[in-house]
Amino acid sequence: MKNSVKDHCLVIIGLILFVAGLIIVKTLSEPQGVMRALPYVCIGIGCGIFGQGMGNIISRKAVKNNPDIYKQIEIGKKDERNITIANRAKAKSYDMMIFVFGALMVSFALMGVEVTALLLLVFAYLFVIFYGIYYRFKYEKEM
Numbered sequence: 001m002k003n004s005v006k007d008h009c010l011v012i013i014g015l016i017l018f019v020a021g022l023i024i025v026k027t028l029s030e031p032q033g034v035m036r037a038l039p040y041v042c043i044g045i046g047c048g049i050f051g052q053g054m055g056n057i058i059s060r061k062a063v064k065n066n067p068d069i070y071k072q073i074e075i076g077k078k079d080e081r082n083i084t085i086a087n088r089a090k091a092k093s094y095d096m097m098i099f100v101f102g103a104l105m106v107s108f109a110l111m112g113v114e115v116t117a118l119l120l121l122v123f124a125y126l127f128v129i130f131y132g133i134y135y136r137f138k139y140e141k142e143m
Helices: 002-027 038-062 067-078 080-111 115-142
Strands: none
Touching (some): 067 080, 080 115
């Protein structure tokens, strides 16, 4: 029941953000600064939150009358093989991300992109790298 209430709240929040973004887009004729991007961010986040909530509601209703299908889905989620496959895929994508974002930062620097945007990208890149290093040390101590 708790998940149902949470999903309904997500749907409502998503709709509110979506409608607020549309209203801001339609009412502001000459947006400046942050207001140029804020409505579109609200629309995007609202659509994502709405989709997440509706997807959970629809999937719950679809398996509501079939407990066998629900059991199979739960077993599939908790299966060690599926978890291992997902973790290996994440590790491969992390390895690829290191090189892709490194090349992207270098190309942005060579193109002369604004320094603030470049620094934000560099800080996000370093945050991910240090996060990975922290967990590597943590897991090495545990194992």
